[in-house]
Amino acid sequence: MGEVVKITDVTKVYTMGDQRVEALRGVSFTVRQGEFVAIMGASGSGKSTCMNMLGCLDVPTSGEYLLEGVNVGGLSRNELAEIRNNKIGFVFQGFNLLPRTTARENVELPLVYARMPAAARRERALAALERVGLAGRADHYSNQLSGGQQQRVAIARALVNEPAIIMADEPTGNLDSRTTVEIMAIFQELNRHGITILMVTHEPDVAAFTGRHLVFRDGTIIADTPNPSPAVAVTHEEAP
Amino acid sequence: MTTLWQSLLIALRALRVNKMRALLTMLGIIIGIAAVIAMVAIGAGASKMISDQISSIGSNLLLVLPGSTTSGGLRTGAGGTPTLTYDDARAIQTECPSVENVAPTVRGSAQIVYGNQNWSTIVMGCTPEMLVVRDWPLTTGRNISQSDVDGATKNCIIGQTVAENLFGDADPIGKIIRIKKIPFTVIGLLDHKGQSPQGTDQDDVIFVPLRTAQRKLFGSQFPNTVGAMMIQAKSADVLKKAEEEVAALLDQRHRIGPSRERDFTVRNLSEILAVSEQSSKVMSILLGAVASISLVVGGIGIMNIMLVSVTERTREIGIRMAIGAKQRDILLQFLTEAVLLTTVGGIIGMGLGVVGAMAVSKIMQWPTLISTEAIVIAFLFSAGVGVFFGFYPARKAANLNPIEALRYE
Ligand SMILES: Nc1ncnc2c1ncn2[C@@H]1O[C@H](COP(=O)(O)OP(=O)(O)OP(=O)(O)O)[C@@H](O)[C@H]1O
Ligand SMILES: [Mg+2]
Numbered sequence: 267m268g269e270v271v272k273i274t275d276v277t278k279v280y281t282m283g284d285q286r287v288e289a290l291r292g293v294s295f296t297v298r299q300g301e302f303v304a305i306m307g308a309s310g311s312g313k314s315t316c317m318n319m320l321g322c323l324d325v326p327t328s329g330e331y332l333l334e335g336v337n338v339g340g341l342s343r344n345e346l347a348e349i350r351n352n353k354i355g356f357v358f359q360g361f362n363l364l365p366r367t368t369a370r371e372n373v374e375l376p377l378v379y380a381r382m383p384a385a386a387r388r389e390r391a392l393a394a395l396e397r398v399g400l401a402g403r404a405d406h407y408s409n410q411l412s413g414g415q416q417q418r419v420a421i422a423r424a425l426v427n428e429p430a431i432i433m434a435d436e437p438t439g440n441l442d443s444r445t446t447v448e449i450m451a452i453f454q455e456l457n458r459h460g461i462t463i464l465m466v467t468h469e470p471d472v473a474a475f476t477g478r479h480l481v482f483r484d485g486t487i488i489a490d491t492p493n494p495s496p497a498v499a500v501t502h503e504e505a506p
Numbered sequence: 507m508t509t510l511w512q513s514l515l516i517a518l519r520a521l522r523v524n525k526m527r528a529l530l531t532m533l534g535i536i537i538g539i540a541a542v543i544a545m546v547a548i549g550a551g552a553s554k555m556i557s558d559q560i561s562s563i564g565s566n567l568l569l570v571l572p573g574s575t576t577s578g579g580l581r582t583g584a585g586g587t588p589t590l591t592y593d594d595a596r597a598i599q600t601e602c603p604s605v606e607n608v609a610p611t612v613r614g615s616a617q618i619v620y621g622n623q624n625w626s627t628i629v630m631g632c633t634p635e636m637l638v639v640r641d642w643p644l645t646t647g648r649n650i651s652q653s654d655v656d657g658a659t660k661n662c663i664i665g666q667t668v669a670e671n672l673f674g675d676a677d678p679i680g681k682i683i684r685i686k687k688i689p690f691t692v693i694g695l696l697d698h699k700g701q702s703p704q705g706t707d708q709d710d711v712i713f714v715p716l717r718t719a720q721r722k723l724f725g726s727q728f729p730n731t732v733g734a735m736m737i738q739a740k741s742a743d744v745l746k747k748a749e750e751e752v753a754a755l756l757d758q759r760h761r762i763g764p765s766r767e768r769d770f771t772v773r774n775l776s777e778i779l780a781v782s783e784q785s786s787k788v789m790s791i792l793l794g795a796v797a798s799i800s801l802v803v804g805g806i807g808i809m810n811i812m813l814v815s816v817t818e819r820t821r822e823i824g825i826r827m828a829i830g831a832k833q834r835d836i837l838l839q840f841l842t843e844a845v846l847l848t849t850v851g852g853i854i855g856m857g858l859g860v861v862g863a864m865a866v867s868k869i870m871q872w873p874t875l876i877s878t879e880a881i882v883i884a885f886l887f888s889a890g891v892g893v894f895f896g897f898y899p900a901r902k903a904a905n906l907n908p909i910e911a912l913r914y915e
Contacts, residue, residue, distance in 0.1 A: 343832075348830065356828050364825060366519070366523060375826070375829055376829045379826075379832070
């Protein structure tokens with residue numbers, strides 16, 4: 267199986283005036299095709315910084331980042347935007363859907379920026395909504411949906427461009443435990459179909475659904491342990 | 507193309523969300539464009555009116571008036587004393603090489619009677635050259651001839667206003683009218699001429715042979731004198747030269763020297779009128795400029811609201827960037843929104859401007875001229891204002907850092 271993400275000795279330093287914050291101090295790891303990885307660690311340990319960098323929203327201060335074997339370092343803003351558009355799917359803690367916009371239109375958005383014709387866009391968006399179990403809500407506005415439903419729309423949006431990897435930064439942080447399980451069930455289902463997922467979480471219960479745990483502390487990785495028998499997310503609807 | 511269409515859809519949606527704000531923002535542009543359209547229409551109407559009047563007077567004209575403009579601190583006023591004679595006119599005609607035609611006149615007002623109709627009007631004694639100089643054709647009948655002048659016949663030609671008032675629709679030719687109780691035969695009817703630059707009705711006039719006027723109508727103690735003389739130069743190029751020749755000849759004939767002040771005034775009529783045409787053009791440019799200022803103010807309003815919009819939608823911009831919008835996509839989105847605001851405002855403003863101009867011409871009897879040119883320019887200008895004032899906010903949006911934009915609350 268190919269390496270989707272490979273970072274070597276990555277550092278990230280924020281300078282604010284004369285203050286230096288070393289958010290990442292030499293991080294190296296590899297994520298292979300089809301893995302479901304949880305990134306854990308205390309608050310301020312550098313998880314989001316790392317995710318932003320992996321998601322090509324930010325560039326490392328030093329170190330090398332290969333995405334599907336392509337060196338991302340030194341790319342222009344435009345090229346990074348293109349990579350975010352067709353190789354990466356984001357899921358945020360706060361859902362980040364566009365207000366006053368329907369579920370389908372939200373899901374179509376990455377395809378709009380990929381310059382896809384409207385008819386094909388619509389078809390792909392409906393298919394993605396179907397995968398997260400929201401086919402019936404395609405024409406609902408984002409503010410008419412519950413938190414869990416909004417996050418499922420966000421996952422559909424992350425999926426729709428068939429990215430190399432889905433990056434989720436605390437996707438269940440704003441959800442209750444039942445909805446959390448629903449979201450994890452969707453992630454596990456997608457992962458079963460070969461989609462690579464990288465997810466930041468604080469909760470060991472959530473991490474338990476993944477196949478590998480990366481633990482951050484003070485900008486470095488202190489543990490990288492496989493989880494050979496992840497918990498199976500069972501939603502109430504599916505329970506007997 | 508698809509992206510432009512997308513930007514347009516996004517912009518329309520954004521404007522729909524804030525309808526009231528969009529309308530208020532557009533108001534500046536609406537007022538600006540309406541003002542420009544109306545002002546330009548009014549200005550163009552005025553200058554067309556003036557240039558029409560100027561061509562109605564005739565071209566390459568000099569006006570010679572008796573009396574001096576100033577005489578030793580005491581102003582006599584041009585036309586004050588009868589110092590010009592018919593012989594002066596004939597001398598100018600024969601001796602000034604740059605002069606094409608001379609039309610001496612005697613002028614007075616008189617009561618006209620035809621049957622039970624009567625009418626008070628201007629009666630002018632003139633020579634056949636009058637109609638040539640004034641470039642004034644006849645509708646029917648014939649001009650006053652030289653033999654009419656020499657024989658002091660009681661023939662006359664009448665203007666349209668006089669004809670209407672005395673004869674209504676009937677043919678005036680051959681009818682006998684009484685001017686100051688003296689019977690005259692109408693031999694010609696003048697074409698419609700309209701208003702003079704001074705606003706008088708040029709059609710309210712009767713022309714009679716010069717001699718007839720001098721001897722029978724306005725008989726004075728100086729029977730050979732004439733009032734004003736209209737002189738037409740051979741061309742616009744020699745107008746100045748003709749002016750000098752006429753002045754020199756009259757100086758010589760009137761023995762004007764160091765000890766004797768000039769008793770006549772030569773005025774370049776075309777020049778005076780050209781100046782008034784010029785000033786009306788300057789006026790319309792000025793009006794347009796003042797109106798443009800409100801357009802600039804409107805543009806600043808657009809810029810202001812677009813900056814607010816960018817700040818309000820920082821998070822949205824972050825989301826769009828995170829899922830792959832390039833800087834130019836964001837730039838185009840906000841630029842489209844600004845241009846949409848200004849062009850919609852521009853179109854509304856154009857409508858109001860046209861209506862306003864028509865209202866002015868209706869209510870104030872002031873001519874207006876709405877050119878498609880002005881409308882096209884105003885439309886392009888309003889779009890230009892959108893691009894110009896929308897660019898800075900749009901660029902600000904496009905240059906946002908995606909992470910910071912996403913974190914914005
Ligand atoms: N834009 C920034 N400017 C300066 N310092 C920053 C910036 N972003 C993050 N940091 C700092 O970098 C460090 C790592 O932050 P990061 O957001 O990656 O932590 P985290 O592991 O995601 O924490 P949490 O679990 O609370 O989300 C923190 O000390 C933070 O203050
Ligand atoms: Mg974080």
